[in-house]
Amino acid sequence: MPQFPEIKPDTPAGLTQLLESWTTPTFLPQLVGEWPLVKAARQSDQALVDYLLGFDKGISVDCLRLPHAEQGRVFYNSTFDGFNFERQRLPFQTALQQLLTLRQTPEPESLYVGSTSVERCLPGMLQQNPMPLDALNPLATLWIGNKSRIAAHYDMPDNLICVTAGKRKVTLFPPDQVENLYVGPLHFTPAGQAISLVDLANPDFEQFPRFRLALEAAMVFELTPGDALYIPSMWWHHIEGQESINMLVNYWWQSQTPVTGRAENALYHTLLALGGLPDEQRQAWKALFDHYVFGQDPERFAHIPPSQRGPLEAPDEATLRQFKAMLANSLRQ
Known part of the structure; x- marks a missing residue:
């Protein structure tokens, strides 16, 4: 398994220049360790929720709800004509309270809030938890839920993910591994991007024999609150939330905006x-x-x-x- 670079920027202001120069995944330990958001999460789940609710304006967010039997894996249903989750739209405050309640359930269902604009949902939070990337004009989004497994997929923009609560295990595959990842339909996907059909937690090597080659090229990162990871454009990434409440804030930007179209x-x-x-x-x-x-x-x-x-x-x-x-x-x- 390839080794990965680990970098601690001398100053936060120098981060943009570093990001623009990197072409491979890079681990940035405790890049956001001093954020008030991270400090609240280190105190307790309740302290995290209280901190977030201090910015809440009553906005509703899109949620995915999965039965416990799915073990947090966002995927297709058994007949491949639908998905294994239900979509709901809930007030953000309600979603947070449900996450707190689910911690006490012996076999909790999975609740996942993904790709939600921070500025729209929690206006003012970015100002208290700054990331000096203005020159890149990034889009900041939040992702919060209990245990979850998001199948390997790629995104066109460059991506800086910052873990603010819980633990995340991130497995990355270079773009040239696409033929070994057994990617599903392009037009019928759980959340927009085509995904690998291999269950990373229990890969079926008889059905997906070339996935062994993908694993040989994979890079695995274990992130705790305060850690950040740069994921270059088009790299496949599988992300696992491992605690009863996990949260990350990520920043997306285009290194070069396409002249036209997608x-x-x-x-x-x-x-x-x-x-x-x-x-x-x-x-x-x-x-x-x-x-x-x-x-x-x-x-x-x-x-x-x-x-x-x-x-x-x-x-x-x-x-x-x-x-x-x-x-x-x-x-x-």
Whole structure:
């Protein structure tokens, strides 16, 4: 299993420069250990809830509720035509109180609040628990629940996760492990992103034999309150909450904003347009994609006059409008 870098920034203000330079996962022990939020969580679960409620404005949040038998694994149902959880919308205060109550239950169900805007749900909390990343213009979200297992998935943005309560076990896989992760449907997913179908807690190597190769490339991090972890764009990550109440705050940002559209849409269109072609034609298209999209030679378009390179280089507004119109027209046909 690969070793991972561990870094303690000299000053919080220098964090942005470090994040912009990293291309591999990096562990930052106790990066947010002095946050009032973390200090409250170290006192007790009740102190954590009381601290959060000090910012609560009565906003309702989306929750996932799972039977105890699912052991916190957010996944599909047994027939693969639905999911193993129910979605609910609850006042944030109610969700917190239910988490406190579930601690006393012998076989508690799982309750999970994910990807909730901190500024919308708890206005003012970020100011008391600052993260000097303004230059990156990140989106800060919170995730809180009892024991949970979130299947390996990737996100397009870069990600800094900060554990503020409980314990998290994070297992990362490099992007090139996609063929060994046995990824499920692209269009029918528990929470937006396609997920690995392998149960990391009990992998079935007969059904998923190549997953052994993914495990050889995996990086595993154990995070406690105050610890942070940088997850680069497109790295697959499985996240396990291990305590009766676990919370993290994460920051998402795009290192480079796409010129237009979402990269996933390009993948979907390519699957529809090329997936059914004969192999020799798909190989020909692969050569074109390698040249136009993934080519590394900066001079590969030098033979074309600059005024006629269009989307082959950073397009101006007129070119962008032209090609957006072309794409829109082609999708309507």
